[in-house]
Amino acid sequence: MDKIPFKNFILKRINIYSIIILTTAFVLIFMLFLFINKQIRTATDEQLNFVIKKTMINYDLQLNEMENNLTSLMKEELENINSFNEEKIENAIDRIHNNTKYKHLIKNTHFFLINEKGIIEKTSYEDDLGLNLSEITVLWNNLKPLNPGQIFVQSTTNENGTNFPWLYIYKKLSEDYYLEFGVDFHNDFNTIIFSPLLDFVKESETIKNIEIYSPYFESFLENKNLEVKYKEYLQTIPEGEIHYIDTGFYKSKAFYKLQSDYGYRYVTLNLDYANSRNIFFSLLILLLFVPIFIFFFMRKFIVKETDKIIKPIKATANMMKEFTENDCTLDLEKISDSKIQEIDQIKSEFLIMAKKIRNSVIQQENSNAELEELYENNELLIKKINRIIKITIESKEYENLEEFLKHLFDNIFDFIPEADYGSLSILKDGQRHFIDARGHNLEILQKIDLRNGLFVEAKDIKILDDIIEYDKQSIPKYSADLFIQASKPIKSTLIIPFNANGKVYGSMNLDIDKFSNKEFSQESIRFSKFFSDIITSYLILSEYQNLESKHKESMIRAIINLVEIHDNYTKGHSNNVSKLALEFSQKLGLERDRQLQIYWAALIHDMGKIVIPSSILNKPSRLTPEEFSEIKKHPIYAYDVLKSIDNMEDIAEYIKYHHERIDGKGYPEGLKGKEIPLESRIISICDSFDAMTSERSYKKAFTKEQAIKELINNKGIQFDEKLVDSFVKLVLKD
Numbered sequence: 001m002d003k004i005p006f007k008n009f010i011l012k013r014i015n016i017y018s019i020i021i022l023t024t025a026f027v028l029i030f031m032l033f034l035f036i037n038k039q040i041r042t043a044t045d046e047q048l049n050f051v052i053k054k055t056m057i058n059y060d061l062q063l064n065e066m067e068n069n070l071t072s073l074m075k076e077e078l079e080n081i082n083s084f085n086e087e088k089i090e091n092a093i094d095r096i097h098n099n100t101k102y103k104h105l106i107k108n109t110h111f112f113l114i115n116e117k118g119i120i121e122k123t124s125y126e127d128d129l130g131l132n133l134s135e136i137t138v139l140w141n142n143l144k145p146l147n148p149g150q151i152f153v154q155s156t157t158n159e160n161g162t163n164f165p166w167l168y169i170y171k172k173l174s175e176d177y178y179l180e181f182g183v184d185f186h187n188d189f190n191t192i193i194f195s196p197l198l199d200f201v202k203e204s205e206t207i208k209n210i211e212i213y214s215p216y217f218e219s220f221l222e223n224k225n226l227e228v229k230y231k232e233y234l235q236t237i238p239e240g241e242i243h244y245i246d247t248g249f250y251k252s253k254a255f256y257k258l259q260s261d262y263g264y265r266y267v268t269l270n271l272d273y274a275n276s277r278n279i280f281f282s283l284l285i286l287l288l289f290v291p292i293f294i295f296f297f298m299r300k301f302i303v304k305e306t307d308k309i310i311k312p313i314k315a316t317a318n319m320m321k322e323f324t325e326n327d328c329t330l331d332l333e334k335i336s337d338s339k340i341q342e343i344d345q346i347k348s349e350f351l352i353m354a355k356k357i358r359n360s361v362i363q364q365e366n367s368n369a370e371l372e373e374l375y376e377n378n379e380l381l382i383k384k385i386n387r388i389i390k391i392t393i394e395s396k397e398y399e400n401l402e403e404f405l406k407h408l409f410d411n412i413f414d415f416i417p418e419a420d421y422g423s424l425s426i427l428k429d430g431q432r433h434f435i436d437a438r439g440h441n442l443e444i445l446q447k448i449d450l451r452n453g454l455f456v457e458a459k460d461i462k463i464l465d466d467i468i469e470y471d472k473q474s475i476p477k478y479s480a481d482l483f484i485q486a487s488k489p490i491k492s493t494l495i496i497p498f499n500a501n502g503k504v505y506g507s508m509n510l511d512i513d514k515f516s517n518k519e520f521s522q523e524s525i526r527f528s529k530f531f532s533d534i535i536t537s538y539l540i541l542s543e544y545q546n547l548e549s550k551h552k553e554s555m556i557r558a559i560i561n562l563v564e565i566h567d568n569y570t571k572g573h574s575n576n577v578s579k580l581a582l583e584f585s586q587k588l589g590l591e592r593d594r595q596l597q598i599y600w601a602a603l604i605h606d607m608g609k610i611v612i613p614s615s616i617l618n619k620p621s622r623l624t625p626e627e628f629s630e631i632k633k634h635p636i637y638a639y640d641v642l643k644s645i646d647n648m649e650d651i652a653e654y655i656k657y658h659h660e661r662i663d664g665k666g667y668p669e670g671l672k673g674k675e676i677p678l679e680s681r682i683i684s685i686c687d688s689f690d691a692m693t694s695e696r697s698y699k700k701a702f703t704k705e706q707a708i709k710e711l712i713n714n715k716g717i718q719f720d721e722k723l724v725d726s727f728v729k730l731v732l733k734d
Contacts, residue, residue: 047200048207048242052256052267055197060260062193063165066102070167071153073100074181078151078171081179084113086122089179093124096181105185105192112180114170118143125182146172194220201269209270215263226268230255234266244271401505402426405498405535406436409508412531413438416524419510421488426498426506439511444486448479459499461528463520467493467509489514496528500539573690578603580686587730588723594679601654602683607641608634608655632667635659654679658687661718681720685711685727688719704731 077092089111097109110125118134134140142152154168167183191198194212201210211219217226217234226234230253237243239257246252247270256267409424421439425432434445468483468490475483490511498505510528512518581602585595609617612634616627623631635656642652657671657680664672692707702710708728715724 047204048254048256048269051197051200052258053240055194056258056260056265058196059193059265066105067155067167070096070100070102070183071169074167074169074183075151075153078169078179078181081171082149082174084122084173084175084177084179090124093181096183102185107184107186110182110184112182114143114178114180116176121177143170143172143178146170146178148172148174206271207269208272211268213266213268215265217266226266230268234268239264401539402435405506405508408531408535409436409438412508412510412528415527415531416494416510416520418512418518418520418524419494420513420516421490421511423509423511424506425509427504432506439488441486444482448482448486450475450479459497459504461497461525461532462495463492463525464495465492466490467511491516492520494520494524494528496532498532498535498539500536505535505539573694574603574606576690576694577605577683577686580690581683584682584686584727584730588682588726597650597654598679598682601651601658601679602686604638604642604651605655605658605683605687606634606638608636608638611637632659636668650679653677654683656680658683660684662720663717666718676720681723685719685723689727689731708732 073096077096081088081092093109093111097103097106100106108125110123112120112125112128113122114133115121118132118140120128120131120133123129133143139154142154146152150172152170154170165185168180169182170178170180173179197210197212201207211226213219213226217231219225233245234255234257237255237257239259241256243255244252245255252271254267254269254271256269258265258267405424405426409422413419413422422437423434423440423442423445424436425434427433432450434442434448436442437445468487488511491514492512494510496508496510498507508531512520578599582595582599585598590598609631612630616623616630619627635658639652639656642648642655645652654677656668657676660666660669660671660676660680662673662676662681664670666676689707689711692702692710693704695701708731711719711724711728715721
């Protein structure tokens with residue numbers, strides 16, 4: 001290969017690169033032009049899609065709201081008309097026309113009297129007089145089966161040949177005539193609803209014209225129909241997206257089809273992208289010539305100046321490359337200087353930086369191992385803390401102490417990795433019982449007779465070496481032999497006791513194998529303390545809940561006894577209802593707390609009768625209206641007493657509404673349906689069932705089958721329909 005001067009070498013390269021750069025620039029600019037061209041249409045599509053959908057949804061919502069309001073108004077008027085009275089009907093039409101927020105949109109309000117053959121005999125819209133509606137098969141098939149007094153509503157629609165909506169409502173009169181009320185609207189309705197879309201079109205440089213058509217291809221905005229070829233095209237395209245037909249250079253026609261509650265809506269737009277495309281095209285051409293101009297006019301200057309610095313820069317670059325490729329081991333002291341001040345300054349700065357980098361690399365290598373180990377330890381600690389939080393939260397779900405302790409025992413080995421074996425025991429009736437073990441033989445441990453005081457006891461976290469030898473000295477020989485037989489060889493034991501309110505409940509022992517070099521770390525001891533605190537909290541909370549429950553039960557039992565002394569007929573009734581309600585709420589799968597609330601409410605649902613005179617409660621004959629009115633106050637009396645007692649507010653409310661009915665005819669407040677608390681609806685069914693199946697001086701007891709039949713006959717009227725179905729399955733199962 002012939003050698004050439006360095007300058008010519010550079011020039012040759014510049015010529016080659018110039019061709020590559022300019023070609024690349026042209027390709028990129030052309031691709032950019034195509035991209036922008038696509039973006040213009042995409043942006044238009046996205047905006048149009050959003051505005052059209054929003055407008056059409058708004059159109060449906062407005063039309064639906066208008067239809068509901070006017071239908072209700074016309075139904076109210078028709079309810080009061082059972083025979084033809086023109087004056088009365090005209091007054092009703094006037095009220096419909098004037099008593100609505102849509103008054104400004106209503107063009108006309110009409111009535112039509114239609115005979116049994118479907119012919120309009122009288123009407124306020126003279127153009128339709130004599131019209132035979134029986135020829136309109138879809139309408140007549142809905143009118144003909146109507147009985148006197150029945151009403152049929154024909155949903156809002158756009159009649160063929162109009163560009164505004166109509167609403168019709170029909171009623172069968174007693175004289176075999178049909179009375180129709182009709183409302184039609186001004187075209188202003190469509191203009192108002194479509195105003196956001198029209199405003200968007202006005203502001204758009206691309207959209208030149210828009211038309212919106214009804215299901216019959218009639219324009220909402222202008223009184224003209226769509227061309228046949230476009231009708232056929234619109235019916236074939238998928239709905240919900242824009243479709244195009246090119247109509248010229250930079251011009252196209254867009255089509256949009258949308259399903260609404262009132263039939264299809266069709267949109268056509270004329271688009272012209274010329275302005276936007278021309279602007280972008282001009283800018284892109286300008287961008288193309290700018291780099292050409294700069295490149296050719298600056299070429300000589302660039303070559304001249306680069307001659308002076310290329311060689312020393314290249315030498316410096318090679319030095320830097322060698323430094324990095326040799327993994328910072330280059331001998332920096334042997335690098336020579338150049339004759340260019342700036343290059344030498346760069347070299348000098350590089351040498352300073354290189355030495356610092358070399359030192360940093362050495363320090364970094366030393367610290368990386370420490371950081372990695374610290375990171376792994378922190379990750380492990382975070383995971384353990386998260387597990388403890390989760391275990392603490394889950395403790396509320398365990399109602400049984402043994403299950404809760406077993407759950408903790410299964411998890412604690414992940415927190416104390418030194419432990420090879422372990423056992424879990426509780427104190428009950430002065431005897432220690434093993435309930436779980438890992439490594440040791442649980443079956444043998446459970447046979448050992450270990451009375452309280454014959455085993456290592458601890459009031460706090462404690463580490464004990466060779467615990468088997470220690471226990472041999474304090475328990476009988478037979479028990480000690482069994483203990484040795486059941487246990488693995490143990491070096492040291494971490495004892496985690498369970499104490500609460502001065503009472504010892506048991507302990508969890510974690511053991512290290514006798515031949516292991518491991519020792520319990522301070523971190524493991526801290527985690528064992530966490531677990532001890534979790535158990536203590538659980539025990540304290542359980543004792544408090546038991547005490548609170550016993551106190552509440554004692555108080556409620558006293559109230560029941562007082563009610564039964566006062567009212568002969570309630571004896572045993574409250575207990576029956578409460579048991580039935582508890583069983584029913586369990587079948588329904590309600591939460592445990594909710595089941596108990598229903599149980600207590602059912603137990604004292606009649607406590608308000610204490611205030612009712614005995615002469616009324618125990619009266620064998622029929623009650624007077626005044627006496628029954630007094631009886632109906634007993635839920636309120638109970639509510640007023642219980643609502644001020646802590647933790648009884650909900651129970652008070654369930655008792656207050658247990659005589660309400662699904663149809664709203666109950667007492668004391670006439671609540672209906674789901675306004676009545678679920679708990680009250682449950683108690684109502686159980687109360688009625690027990691009352692029906694119980695013997696009274698004034699009536700015989702129903703059989704179970706008779707009571708079930710009575711419940712079924714009154715579901716949806718007095719009782720919750722779904723609850724009755726579930727209750728019947730429960731009773732039949734028994």
